[in-house]
Amino acid sequence: MSRKVLLIEDEPNITEAIRFLLTREGWQVETHAEGTDAVQVILAAEPDLVILDVMLPGKSGMDVLRDLREHENMARLPVLMLTARGQSRDREMAENAGVSRFMTKPFSNSEVLTAVRDLHAQASQS
Amino acid sequence: MATLNVLILVCLGYVVLLFGVAFAADRLAAAGRGRWLRSPLIYTLSLSIYCTAWTFYGAVGNAARSGLEFVTIYIGPTLVMISWWWGLRKLVRVGRSQRVTSIADLVSSRYGKSNTLAICVTILAVLGGTPYIALQLQSITLSFSIFAEADPSGLYREGSSVFWVAAGLAVFAILFGTRNLDVNERHHGVVTAIAVESVVKLFALLAVGIFVVWGVAGGIGPIMDRIDASEIGQWQVDGGRWTAITFLSAAAFVCLPRMFQVMVVENDDEGHLRTAAWAFPLYLLLMSLFVIPIAVVGLDLLPAGSNPDLFVLTVPLSQGNDWLAMLSFIGGFSSATSMVIVTAMALSTMVSNHLVMPIWLSMQESKSSVSGDVRTIVLLARRISIAVIMCLGFFYYRLSGGGAALASIGLVAFAGISQILPALVGGLFWRGATRTGALAGLSVGFGLWIYTLLLPGMGGWVMPETVLQNGPFGIGWLRPQAMFGLEGIDPMTHTVLWSLALNTIAFCVTSLLSFPSPLERLQGAQFVNVFDHSVAPRGWSGSVAQSEDLMIMTQRILGAAPAQEFFQLEAEKQGGRGRLPEPTPGFLERLERELSGSVGAATAHAMIGQIVGGSSVSVEDLLAVADESAQLLEYSGQLEAKSAELSRTARQLRDANAKLTQISMQKDAFLGQVSHELRTPMTSIRAFSEIMRDTEELSPEEKTRYAAIIHDEALRLTRLLDDLLDLSVLESGQVSLNMGEATLHAVLDRASSTALAGAERPLKIKRTKVSERISLHTDLDRLGQVFINVISNAQKYCDAAEPVLTITAHDVGGQAVVDFVDNGSGIPPEAQSMVFEKFARVGIDKAGGAGLGLAICDEIMQRLGGEISYLPGQGGAAFRVSLPLAYRQAAQ
Structure with a gap:
């Protein structure tokens, strides 16, 4: 069974790095670089997990997550959020918006992999 | 036969008794005890000061001469007391609320604090009062002489005895009338002494009367027979004269300075008037009860030619009843002394307040500002005034020789003092009354009184007989006793009729024709509507409900904590349960003192007055507040x-x-x-x-x-750090400019080649070389940095298929203006305003810029004295760089 991850990130180099890592782990990686239509893309792609950047063109990752959680069946979709701003307020906002895991850039590859594995495992069990 | 020595001893003893009473009463009042001192009874008895020696001796004399006419003197006040008590109440209320000190003060206060009026009234009162005082001295002397005639030692000297009597009375009046430092304070001592005296004189007269009826005549039946047989018993009523005298006595009862003193100034509670309204007429009735019997018996018993004014004394003496005569003497002595003392007090107040003090103050003004204790000056002035008034009385007595009958002197004084009546009553009830009107009325009435009554009465050396007969300069209608051809009536009636009628007319007409000053209008309203403005008659008094209001007010003035502390303390002092004290007069006075420390005395008084309503706010208060x-x-x-x-x-x-x-x-x-x-x-x-x-x-x-x-990412980091440092240096203003000379053309050449070096996408640049021949004096490297930034932005972001950047230059009034317009889709309007903000990147920054470029450009252009701006509406992205041709750094 293939596991699908949707990576929403506007930095091409970061997108490439994560794609590399997760593909090797056996994930099917889809990517998107815009905030504006991110919710529609997620709904259409039906991923097992979403990796979401905060500073996206058009619409912030926070708003994307908030809107996503309002959709049916999307309340429990694991969402791993990445941000380069790293202020404590952002973590708070993300938690209020319904994030599953929040990580600050720059991250170590193993951290990202562990987070993705954990989130997926939790989602599969329940 | 009692010797003169015994008489003098008794007199001295009596005076000492009076001193004792007055002193004790003052002590009691000062200690805050002796509530009975302020009882309606004392008030009523003090009113009986109306009955002077003139009434005591003169009523009998009057009855012996003119029959029942003496009754009119009693009917006047009785009518006033019974039917006009509401008018008196108003008078008392006004006097209390305005804190007037005399009738002159009241009249002047009503008419806008006019001192001219006060002086007029004062002079009138002194002129009317002096003969009256002389009259009392005369009565004492006459009664002395009765005893002296019988005294074997022959030591009696009339002149010196009058002097000593006058001096003694002056001392008494000074001691007790001006004892208190506060000139507005009531004189409990004097009032109480007067009350005692009024009891003594009533008792004496009743004793003589009872002795005459039952001891001499042998009962009520025989005395009635004697009266019927006597001339006095014939009921001869001169309607005009009776009405005139009744009216005069009524007017004098209200206007006499001494009556005003006891009725208004010394009044403690206007409720006392209610008692006095029936008790005082009763007193007058008792006083007049035995007048006719004594007169009739006197006429019968004593030889023809005896002075009927002294029947009260001579009848008991002739019957050998020395002790009764002595008592009678003390009664007459009481009547005289009480009148003299109070009149002296009242007149001295007027004289010192309205004559002496204004003069003294104006003298002070010319020297320096008034300082020191004015009150001691006031008291001194009052003491001297008393002495002077007594002297005046004494000299009047010596000059007049004591010849005229007691009653006639009294009536002349009555007629004089009654001239105040129109101004007084008009002032109380008519808001239209003005100062000019009052002055006109007073002058007319006063003049007529002097001309028609006072001068003719003084004898031929003052007013020749020819004037009386034919009028001055032969003008018939100006004859003093037949003004305007009104002949054949009694001179007294004549004077009363003309003086009061013309006085009233002058007062009314002049009032209507003149305009009151604002102060007069204000005071007029205060007087006429006194019952609307004031409620409580005595000091401060109030209900517990008002304590809360007082508390609220006090908190506002003193602050919450001190106010609460003060009230708490007061409540404890009163021993009450609550936190709020009862608004007793004492508490209110202390509160007023406390508040006046913060807001001034007048304001404090007015504020408490507002809440407690104890006294209306007088104009003085208002002025002080202002x-x-x-x-x-x-x-x-x-x-x-x-x-x-x-x-x-x-x-x-x-x-x-x-x-x-x-x-x-x-x-x-x-x-x-x-x-x-x-x-x-x-x-x-x-x-x-x-x-x-x-x-x-x-x-x-x-x-x-x-x-x-x-x-690449490491390079991006480096670039970012470079930009940040550059921006930081530019923003801090610490950048040093490296000035140089070059043409715009050269700068653009270098910039475009740098910007396009190694560019992946081709960018075509269109330039007009002729227009670029502008020589610049500026920091060429910094300017080049701006151009590079703008050109590379076009290179990076222009989204046209074949990107073209058009550069045009102008020289506009010493300014080089360079426009950069590309053929792309341009910057969306909502983003145009923020392109110069730090980190402002429009759309997806694929080129990996940090978004600091234009912010840096903006800073550089400001340093160079120019600017960079976005040009909207040019099709593509368009930037305009403008700068001065020759930039002088010093100008910055």
């Missing part, structure tokens, strides 16, 4: 200026704080941005270096590619 308010206003003006300054400072601080907050927020946002811009390349670098470290099976292509990414 005075204080002016000071307060000035003070509050200063405060206001201070507070405006403070609020200005506060606003500046607030602005500064808002600016700081804004700057702090901008700094936070900036740091967030910087963090983001730094972390993003670092993320790629870290991710790919970890991949390269941890992944063994990487292909060489992959390795090359990932290393390139790491390299």
Whole structure:
């Protein structure tokens, strides 16, 4: 069974790095670089997990997550959020918006992999 | 036969008794005890000062001469007391609320504090009062002489005895009339002594009467027979004269200075009038009860030619009843002394307040400002005035020789003092009454009184007989006793009729024709509507409900804690259960003192008055308040200026704080941005270096590619840091400009070649070389940096298929203006305003710029004395750079 991850990130180099890592782990990686239509893309792609950047063109990752959680069946979709701003307020906002895991850039590859594995495992069990 | 020595001893003893009574009463009052001192009974008895020696001796004399006419003297006051008590109440209320000290003060106060009026009334009162005092001295002397005639020692000297009597009375009046330092204080001692005297004189007269009826005549039946047989018993009523005298006595009862003193000034409670309204007529009735029997018996018993004024004394003496005669003498002595003392007090108050003090104050004014204790001056003036008034009485007595009958002197004085009546009553009930009207009425009445009654009565050396007969200069209708051809009536009636009628007419007409001053109108309203303005008759008094209001007011003035402490203390002092004290007069006075420390005495008084309603606010209060308010206003003006300054400072601080907050927020946002811009390349670098470290099976292509990414991102980081440092230097203003000379053409040449070097996408640049021949004196490197930025932006972001950048230059009034317009889709209007903000990147920044370029350009252009702006509506993205041709750094 293939596991699908949707990576929403506007930095091409970061997108490439994560794609590399997760593909090797056996994930099917889809990517998107815009905030504006991110919710529609997620709904259409039906991923097992979403990796979401905060500073996206058009619409912030926070708003994307908030809107996503309002959709049916999307309340429990694991969402791993990445941000380069790293202020404590952002973590708070993300938690209020319904994030599953929040990580600050720059991250170590193993951290990202562990987070993705954990989130997926939790989602599969329940 | 009692010797003169015994008589003198008894007199002295009696005077000592009076001193004792007055002294004790003063002590009691000062100690706050002796409520009976302020009882209606004492008040009523003090009113009986109306009955002077004239009444005591003269009524009998009058009856012996003119029959029942003496009754009119009693009917007047009785009518006033019974049917006009409401008018008296108003008078008393006004007097209390305005805190008047005399009838002159009241009249002047009503008509706008006119001192001219006060002086008029004072002179009138002194002129009317002096003969009256002389009359009392005469009665004492006459009664003395009765005893002296029989005294074997022959030591009696009339002149010296009058002098000593006058001096003694003066001392008494000074001691007890001007004892208190507060000139507005009531004289409990004097009033009580007078009450005692009034009991003595009533008792004496009743004793003589009873002795005459039952001891001499042999009962009621025989005395009635004797009266019927006597001439006196014939009921001869001269309607005009009776009406005139009744009216006069009524008017005098209200207007006489001494009556005003006891009725209004010494009044403690206007409720006392209710008792006096029936008790005083009763007293008069008792006083007049035995007048006719004594007169009839006297006429029968004593030889023809005996002075009927002294029947009260001579009848008991002739019957050998020395002790009764002595008692009678003490009664007459009482009547005389009480009248003299109170009149002297009342007149001295007027003289010192309205004659002496104004003169003294004006003298002070010319020297320096009034300082020191004015009250001692006032008291001194009053003491001297008493002495002077007594002297006047004494000299009048010596000059007049004591010949005229007692009653006629009394009536002349009555007619004189009654001239105040129109102004007084008009002032109380008619708001239209004016000062000019009052002055006119008083002058007319006063003049007529002198002309028609006083002067003709003084004898031929003052007014020749020819004037009386034919009028002055033969003008018949100006004959003093037949004015305007009104002949054949009694002179007294004539005077009363003309003087009061013309007085009233002059008063009314002049009032109607003149306009009152604002102060007069104010005072007029206070007087006429006194019952609307004032409630409580005595000092301060109030209900517990008012304590709360007082508390609220006090808190506002003193502050919450001190006010509560003060009230608590007062409540404890009163031994009450609650936290609020009863508003007793004592408490209110202390409160007033407490408050006056903060807001001034007048304001404090007015404020408490507002709540307790104890006394209306007088004009003096208002003026004092206005005075204080002016000071307060000035003070509050200063405060206001201070507070405006403070609020200005506060606003500046607030602005500064808002600016700081804004700057702090901008700094936070900036740091967030910087963090983001730094972390993003670092993320790629870290991710790919970890991949390269941890992944063994990487292909060489992959390795090359990932290393390139790491390299690019490292360069991006370096660029970002360079930009940040550049911006920071520019913003701090510490940048030093490296000035040089070049043409615009040369600068653009260098910039475009640098910007386009190594560019992946081609960008065509259109330039007009002729227009670029503008020589510039500026920092050429910095300007080139701006051009490079703008050109490379066009190179990076122009989204046209074949990107073209058109550069045009103009020389506009010493300014070089360079426009950069590309053929792309341009910057959306909502983003145009923020392109010069730090980290403002429009759309997806594929080129990896930090978004600091244009912010740096903006800073550079400001340093160069020019600007960079976005030009909307040019089709593509369009920037205009303008700068002065020759930039002088010093101008910055």
